[in-house]
Amino acid sequence: METTPTGAGPQAAAPLLQVDGVTLAFGGVRALSGVGFGVQPGSITAVIGPNGAGKTSLFNTISGFYRPTGGSIRFEGNDITRVPAPQRARMGLGRSFQNIALFRGMTVLDNIKLGRHAHLQTNVFDALFYLGRARREEAELRRDIEERIIDFLEIDHIRHAPVSALSYGLQKRVEMARALAMQPRILMLDEPVAGMNREETEDMARFILDVRAEWGVTVLMVEHDMGMVMDLSDHVVVLNFGQVIAQGTPALVQADPEVNRAYLGSGDVGELRRKLQAAARGNTAVGAA
Ligand SMILES: Nc1ncnc2c1ncn2[C@@H]1O[C@H](COP(=O)(O)OP(=O)(O)OP(=O)(O)O)[C@@H](O)[C@H]1O
Numbered sequence: 001m002e003t004t005p006t007g008a009g010p011q012a013a014a015p016l017l018q019v020d021g022v023t024l025a026f027g028g029v030r031a032l033s034g035v036g037f038g039v040q041p042g043s044i045t046a047v048i049g050p051n052g053a054g055k056t057s058l059f060n061t062i063s064g065f066y067r068p069t070g071g072s073i074r075f076e077g078n079d080i081t082r083v084p085a086p087q088r089a090r091m092g093l094g095r096s097f098q099n100i101a102l103f104r105g106m107t108v109l110d111n112i113k114l115g116r117h118a119h120l121q122t123n124v125f126d127a128l129f130y131l132g133r134a135r136r137e138e139a140e141l142r143r144d145i146e147e148r149i150i151d152f153l154e155i156d157h158i159r160h161a162p163v164s165a166l167s168y169g170l171q172k173r174v175e176m177a178r179a180l181a182m183q184p185r186i187l188m189l190d191e192p193v194a195g196m197n198r199e200e201t202e203d204m205a206r207f208i209l210d211v212r213a214e215w216g217v218t219v220l221m222v223e224h225d226m227g228m229v230m231d232l233s234d235h236v237v238v239l240n241f242g243q244v245i246a247q248g249t250p251a252l253v254q255a256d257p258e259v260n261r262a263y264l265g266s267g268d269v270g271e272l273r274r275k276l277q278a279a280a281r282g283n284t285a286v287g288a289a
Contacts, residue, residue, distance in 0.1 A: 014077065016041040016186055016218050017062070022071035024057055024242075031057035032242045034071065039186065039235075044212060044219040046229045048253075049239035050263055055222040058239065059190055062220075063095050064088045076185070094184025096175040096192065104164040108155060111163055112146055112177045142181075149177045152214070153207060169200030176207065180215070187211060189221040193228055201225065205232060230254065238262065 015038030024032040031054045039045045047055050060066045062073055064085030072081045080088055089095075103111055150156050153173050163171060172192060179187055192208065193201040205228055211217050223229050229236060230250040238246040238253055240262040246253050253259055 013041055015039055015074075016076060017220065018072075018074040019058075019062065020072050020074070022058070022061060022068045022073065024054075024061055024066055024068050030242050032061065032068070035239070035242070035244055036071075037235075037237045037244060037247055039218060039220050041218055042212065042216065043234040044208065044221070044232050045235045045237065046233040047220070047222045047237045047239060048224070048226070048229055053239040053262075054242040055239055056190065057242075059095065059188060059222055063093055063188060089182055089184075092183070092185030093188065094179040094182040094186070095188035096172070096179050096190055105162060107160050107162055108166070108174050108177075109146070109150075109159045111174055112149065112181050113142075114178060114181075145183065146181055149180050152210070153177050153180075167200075169196045169203070172196065172200075172204065173207070176204075176211075180211070180217070184217060186218045186220055189219065189223075191222055191224060193223065193225050201228060208232060 017039040019038070020036045022032050022035040023030070035054070035058060037045075047058060049055055057066065061068050064080070064083060064087075068081065072079055074080065075088070075091060075093065078091075080091065083091070103114070150159055153176065155170070155173060155177060158166060158170060158174075163174060166174065176187075176189070176192070179189075189208070193204050196204065208219055208221070209232060212219055221229075233250055236247060236250050236253040237244055238256070238259050240258075245262055246256040246259050248256075
Protein backbone atom coordinates (compact mmCIF):
# COMPACT_ATOMS: atom_id res chain seq x y z
CA MET A 1 0.00 0.00 0.00
CA GLU A 2 1.12 3.50 -0.71
CA THR A 3 2.23 5.37 2.36
CA THR A 4 2.33 9.08 2.72
CA PRO A 5 3.14 11.07 5.81
CA THR A 6 -0.20 12.20 7.14
CA GLY A 7 -1.53 14.53 9.74
CA ALA A 8 0.97 17.18 8.73
CA GLY A 9 -0.95 19.44 6.38
CA PRO A 10 0.15 23.00 5.77
CA GLN A 11 -1.80 24.26 8.79
CA ALA A 12 -0.77 21.43 11.11
CA ALA A 13 2.07 21.57 13.61
CA ALA A 14 5.02 19.29 12.98
CA PRO A 15 4.05 15.84 14.24
CA LEU A 16 5.54 14.77 17.54
CA LEU A 17 5.83 11.24 16.21
CA GLN A 18 6.00 10.31 12.54
CA VAL A 19 5.86 6.72 11.35
CA ASP A 20 6.71 6.25 7.68
CA GLY A 21 6.55 3.09 5.58
CA VAL A 22 7.23 0.80 8.54
CA THR A 23 7.49 -2.86 7.68
CA LEU A 24 8.02 -5.72 10.12
CA ALA A 25 8.17 -9.43 9.47
CA PHE A 26 8.32 -12.46 11.76
CA GLY A 27 9.78 -15.16 9.55
CA GLY A 28 7.20 -15.48 6.79
CA VAL A 29 4.54 -13.44 8.62
CA ARG A 30 4.34 -9.79 7.62
CA ALA A 31 3.03 -8.12 10.74
CA LEU A 32 3.35 -4.57 9.33
CA SER A 33 3.49 -3.43 5.72
CA GLY A 34 4.34 0.18 4.91
CA VAL A 35 2.58 1.65 7.92
CA GLY A 36 2.54 5.45 7.98
CA PHE A 37 0.85 8.04 10.17
CA GLY A 38 1.63 11.08 12.28
CA VAL A 39 0.80 11.93 15.88
CA GLN A 40 0.18 15.62 16.42
CA PRO A 41 1.45 17.19 19.64
CA GLY A 42 -1.31 17.41 22.24
CA SER A 43 -3.54 14.93 20.42
CA ILE A 44 -5.12 11.69 21.49
CA THR A 45 -4.49 9.26 18.66
CA ALA A 46 -5.90 5.73 18.64
CA VAL A 47 -4.77 2.70 16.67
CA ILE A 48 -7.59 0.23 16.12
CA GLY A 49 -8.07 -2.91 14.08
CA PRO A 50 -9.32 -6.48 14.31
CA ASN A 51 -7.37 -9.14 16.21
CA GLY A 52 -4.01 -9.85 14.62
CA ALA A 53 -4.05 -6.59 12.62
CA GLY A 54 -0.59 -5.62 13.89
CA LYS A 55 -1.39 -3.12 16.63
CA THR A 56 0.91 -4.57 19.30
CA SER A 57 3.65 -5.12 16.73
CA LEU A 58 3.37 -1.46 15.80
CA PHE A 59 3.56 -0.37 19.44
CA ASN A 60 6.58 -2.57 20.03
CA THR A 61 8.25 -1.14 16.96
CA ILE A 62 7.60 2.45 18.02
CA SER A 63 8.90 1.85 21.53
CA GLY A 64 11.97 0.05 20.19
CA PHE A 65 11.37 -3.56 21.24
CA TYR A 66 11.20 -4.60 17.58
CA ARG A 67 13.48 -3.35 14.83
CA PRO A 68 11.52 -2.71 11.62
CA THR A 69 12.74 -4.28 8.41
CA GLY A 70 11.90 -1.09 6.52
CA GLY A 71 10.68 2.46 7.02
CA SER A 72 11.45 5.05 9.66
CA ILE A 73 10.22 6.45 12.94
CA ARG A 74 10.84 10.08 13.83
CA PHE A 75 10.27 11.57 17.27
CA GLU A 76 10.42 15.32 17.70
CA GLY A 77 12.03 15.49 14.29
CA ASN A 78 14.82 13.01 15.14
CA ASP A 79 15.15 9.67 13.41
CA ILE A 80 14.88 7.10 16.21
CA THR A 81 14.47 4.01 14.02
CA ARG A 82 17.74 2.56 15.33
CA VAL A 83 17.67 4.03 18.84
CA PRO A 84 17.46 1.32 21.55
CA ALA A 85 14.27 1.07 23.66
CA PRO A 86 15.70 2.41 26.97
CA GLN A 87 17.03 5.49 25.21
CA ARG A 88 13.65 6.07 23.56
CA ALA A 89 12.09 5.95 27.01
CA ARG A 90 14.57 8.58 28.21
CA MET A 91 13.76 10.71 25.16
CA GLY A 92 10.11 10.80 26.23
CA LEU A 93 8.37 7.72 24.85
CA GLY A 94 6.55 6.22 27.84
CA ARG A 95 4.29 3.20 27.59
CA SER A 96 2.07 0.75 29.35
CA PHE A 97 1.56 -2.86 28.32
CA GLN A 98 -1.43 -4.91 27.16
CA ASN A 99 -0.73 -7.52 29.81
CA ILE A 100 0.14 -5.60 32.93
CA ALA A 101 3.91 -5.58 33.44
CA LEU A 102 4.13 -4.52 37.07
CA PHE A 103 6.17 -6.19 39.81
CA ARG A 104 3.29 -7.88 41.55
CA GLY A 105 5.03 -8.54 44.85
CA MET A 106 6.11 -4.92 45.23
CA THR A 107 4.03 -2.05 46.50
CA VAL A 108 2.32 0.51 44.31
CA LEU A 109 4.80 3.18 45.35
CA ASP A 110 7.85 1.05 44.57
CA ASN A 111 6.44 0.20 41.16
CA ILE A 112 5.93 3.88 40.42
CA LYS A 113 9.47 4.65 41.59
CA LEU A 114 10.76 2.25 38.98
CA GLY A 115 9.44 4.67 36.35
CA ARG A 116 12.02 7.24 37.44
CA HIS A 117 14.78 4.81 36.59
CA ALA A 118 14.53 5.97 32.98
CA HIS A 119 15.89 9.37 34.01
CA LEU A 120 18.37 8.64 36.77
CA GLN A 121 21.97 7.80 36.00
CA THR A 122 21.87 4.85 38.33
CA ASN A 123 20.84 1.23 38.41
CA VAL A 124 17.40 -0.03 39.26
CA PHE A 125 18.20 -0.79 42.92
CA ASP A 126 19.76 2.63 43.40
CA ALA A 127 16.61 4.12 41.96
CA LEU A 128 14.54 2.23 44.50
CA PHE A 129 16.55 3.05 47.58
CA TYR A 130 18.05 6.45 46.66
CA LEU A 131 21.58 5.10 46.98
CA GLY A 132 24.70 5.41 44.93
CA ARG A 133 25.05 8.15 42.37
CA ALA A 134 21.44 9.32 42.54
CA ARG A 135 21.71 12.94 43.47
CA ARG A 136 19.64 14.08 46.44
CA GLU A 137 18.05 17.07 44.71
CA GLU A 138 17.08 14.98 41.77
CA ALA A 139 15.63 12.36 44.08
CA GLU A 140 13.58 15.05 45.81
CA LEU A 141 12.30 16.40 42.54
CA ARG A 142 11.35 12.89 41.52
CA ARG A 143 9.52 12.39 44.81
CA ASP A 144 7.48 15.53 44.12
CA ILE A 145 6.58 14.24 40.70
CA GLU A 146 5.60 10.87 42.14
CA GLU A 147 3.40 12.53 44.75
CA ARG A 148 1.68 14.57 42.06
CA ILE A 149 1.07 11.44 40.04
CA ILE A 150 -0.30 9.53 43.04
CA ASP A 151 -2.60 12.42 43.84
CA PHE A 152 -3.64 12.89 40.23
CA LEU A 153 -4.51 9.22 39.69
CA GLU A 154 -6.25 8.98 43.08
CA ILE A 155 -4.18 6.05 44.32
CA ASP A 156 -2.94 7.50 47.59
CA HIS A 157 -4.97 5.01 49.64
CA ILE A 158 -3.20 2.04 48.04
CA ARG A 159 0.34 3.39 47.84
CA HIS A 160 1.69 0.77 50.29
CA ALA A 161 -0.44 -2.11 49.03
CA PRO A 162 1.22 -4.90 47.06
CA VAL A 163 0.15 -4.75 43.45
CA SER A 164 -1.01 -8.39 43.60
CA ALA A 165 -3.77 -7.37 46.06
CA LEU A 166 -5.32 -4.83 43.69
CA SER A 167 -8.21 -5.12 41.29
CA TYR A 168 -7.38 -5.27 37.62
CA GLY A 169 -8.61 -1.72 37.07
CA LEU A 170 -6.37 -0.35 39.82
CA GLN A 171 -3.39 -2.27 38.48
CA LYS A 172 -3.93 -0.64 35.10
CA ARG A 173 -3.98 2.73 36.83
CA VAL A 174 -0.71 1.96 38.63
CA GLU A 175 0.82 1.01 35.31
CA MET A 176 -0.21 4.37 33.95
CA ALA A 177 1.31 6.03 37.02
CA ARG A 178 4.59 4.29 36.41
CA ALA A 179 4.60 5.36 32.77
CA LEU A 180 3.87 8.95 33.84
CA ALA A 181 6.74 8.84 36.34
CA MET A 182 9.02 8.66 33.31
CA GLN A 183 7.72 12.14 32.42
CA PRO A 184 6.92 11.12 28.87
CA ARG A 185 6.24 13.55 26.04
CA ILE A 186 4.07 10.87 24.51
CA LEU A 187 2.24 8.27 26.56
CA MET A 188 1.61 5.01 24.72
CA LEU A 189 -1.21 3.00 26.24
CA ASP A 190 -1.72 -0.57 25.08
CA GLU A 191 -5.39 -1.44 25.63
CA PRO A 192 -5.82 0.80 28.69
CA VAL A 193 -9.37 -0.39 29.43
CA ALA A 194 -9.19 -4.05 28.36
CA GLY A 195 -10.88 -6.24 30.96
CA MET A 196 -12.29 -3.30 32.91
CA ASN A 197 -15.87 -2.90 34.05
CA ARG A 198 -17.80 0.15 32.99
CA GLU A 199 -16.98 2.26 36.01
CA GLU A 200 -13.25 1.50 35.74
CA THR A 201 -13.42 2.28 32.03
CA GLU A 202 -15.02 5.65 32.66
CA ASP A 203 -12.41 6.46 35.32
CA MET A 204 -9.58 5.57 32.97
CA ALA A 205 -11.11 7.62 30.14
CA ARG A 206 -11.26 10.61 32.47
CA PHE A 207 -7.62 10.11 33.50
CA ILE A 208 -6.52 9.94 29.87
CA LEU A 209 -8.29 13.21 29.08
CA ASP A 210 -6.85 14.82 32.22
CA VAL A 211 -3.33 13.63 31.44
CA ARG A 212 -3.53 15.49 28.19
CA ALA A 213 -5.22 18.59 29.67
CA GLU A 214 -3.23 18.95 32.90
CA TRP A 215 0.11 17.39 32.05
CA GLY A 216 0.26 18.35 28.39
CA VAL A 217 1.09 14.77 27.45
CA THR A 218 0.29 13.52 23.95
CA VAL A 219 -1.47 10.14 23.99
CA LEU A 220 -1.16 7.26 21.53
CA MET A 221 -3.29 4.26 22.41
CA VAL A 222 -4.28 0.88 21.09
CA GLU A 223 -7.81 0.10 22.18
CA HIS A 224 -10.64 -2.27 21.29
CA ASP A 225 -13.36 -0.35 23.13
CA MET A 226 -14.96 1.57 20.29
CA GLY A 227 -17.08 3.77 22.54
CA MET A 228 -13.96 4.99 24.26
CA VAL A 229 -11.94 5.38 21.05
CA MET A 230 -14.66 7.40 19.36
CA ASP A 231 -15.25 9.57 22.43
CA LEU A 232 -11.65 10.39 23.23
CA SER A 233 -9.65 10.40 20.03
CA ASP A 234 -8.77 13.28 17.76
CA HIS A 235 -7.28 10.95 15.18
CA VAL A 236 -7.91 7.26 14.55
CA VAL A 237 -5.61 4.97 12.57
CA VAL A 238 -7.16 1.69 11.40
CA LEU A 239 -4.92 -1.30 10.77
CA ASN A 240 -5.90 -4.49 9.01
CA PHE A 241 -3.48 -7.26 8.05
CA GLY A 242 -0.56 -4.96 8.92
CA GLN A 243 -1.67 -2.09 6.70
CA VAL A 244 -3.29 1.25 7.39
CA ILE A 245 -6.68 0.97 5.69
CA ALA A 246 -8.10 4.27 6.94
CA GLN A 247 -7.23 7.17 9.18
CA GLY A 248 -8.80 10.44 10.19
CA THR A 249 -11.32 11.78 12.65
CA PRO A 250 -13.54 9.26 14.47
CA ALA A 251 -16.50 10.34 12.31
CA LEU A 252 -14.55 9.82 9.11
CA VAL A 253 -13.28 6.41 10.13
CA GLN A 254 -16.68 5.21 11.31
CA ALA A 255 -18.18 6.06 7.95
CA ASP A 256 -15.46 4.29 5.98
CA PRO A 257 -16.84 1.18 4.25
CA GLU A 258 -13.45 -0.54 4.26
CA VAL A 259 -13.25 -0.23 8.04
CA ASN A 260 -16.65 -1.80 8.40
CA ARG A 261 -15.66 -4.58 6.00
CA ALA A 262 -12.48 -5.24 7.96
CA TYR A 263 -14.41 -5.67 11.17
CA LEU A 264 -17.10 -7.73 9.45
CA GLY A 265 -14.39 -10.19 8.50
CA SER A 266 -13.11 -10.36 12.05
CA GLY A 267 -16.01 -12.28 13.53
CA ASP A 268 -16.57 -9.79 16.32
CA VAL A 269 -19.22 -7.95 14.36
CA GLY A 270 -22.26 -7.68 16.58
CA GLU A 271 -20.66 -5.76 19.39
CA LEU A 272 -18.70 -3.47 17.12
CA ARG A 273 -21.73 -2.63 15.00
CA ARG A 274 -23.75 -1.83 18.08
CA LYS A 275 -21.04 0.47 19.38
CA LEU A 276 -20.50 2.19 16.06
CA GLN A 277 -24.24 2.73 15.66
CA ALA A 278 -24.49 4.07 19.22
CA ALA A 279 -21.56 6.38 18.52
CA ALA A 280 -23.16 7.57 15.26
CA ARG A 281 -26.41 8.36 17.10
CA GLY A 282 -24.42 10.55 19.44
CA ASN A 283 -24.94 8.08 22.25
CA THR A 284 -21.23 7.77 22.77
CA ALA A 285 -21.04 7.12 26.47
CA VAL A 286 -17.53 5.94 27.16
CA GLY A 287 -17.33 2.18 27.23
CA ALA A 288 -20.96 1.88 26.21
CA ALA A 289 -21.74 -1.80 26.37
N1 LIG B 1 6.56 -12.54 18.22
C1 LIG B 1 5.89 -12.95 17.12
N2 LIG B 1 6.32 -13.98 16.37
C2 LIG B 1 5.65 -14.35 15.27
N3 LIG B 1 4.52 -13.76 14.81
C3 LIG B 1 4.04 -12.73 15.53
C4 LIG B 1 4.69 -12.26 16.71
N4 LIG B 1 3.98 -11.21 17.19
C5 LIG B 1 2.94 -11.03 16.36
N5 LIG B 1 2.97 -11.94 15.35
C6 LIG B 1 2.04 -12.02 14.23
O1 LIG B 1 1.95 -10.74 13.65
C7 LIG B 1 0.61 -10.43 13.32
C8 LIG B 1 0.17 -9.17 14.08
O2 LIG B 1 0.05 -9.48 15.48
P1 LIG B 1 -0.19 -8.39 16.60
O3 LIG B 1 -0.13 -9.09 17.93
O4 LIG B 1 0.69 -7.25 16.37
O5 LIG B 1 -1.72 -7.97 16.29
P2 LIG B 1 -2.74 -7.16 17.20
O6 LIG B 1 -3.47 -6.26 16.26
O7 LIG B 1 -2.02 -6.52 18.33
O8 LIG B 1 -3.70 -8.29 17.73
P3 LIG B 1 -4.61 -8.33 19.08
O9 LIG B 1 -5.72 -7.33 18.87
O10 LIG B 1 -5.13 -9.74 19.08
O11 LIG B 1 -3.72 -8.02 20.23
C9 LIG B 1 -0.22 -11.65 13.66
O12 LIG B 1 -0.34 -12.42 12.50
C10 LIG B 1 0.62 -12.35 14.69
O13 LIG B 1 0.38 -13.74 14.65
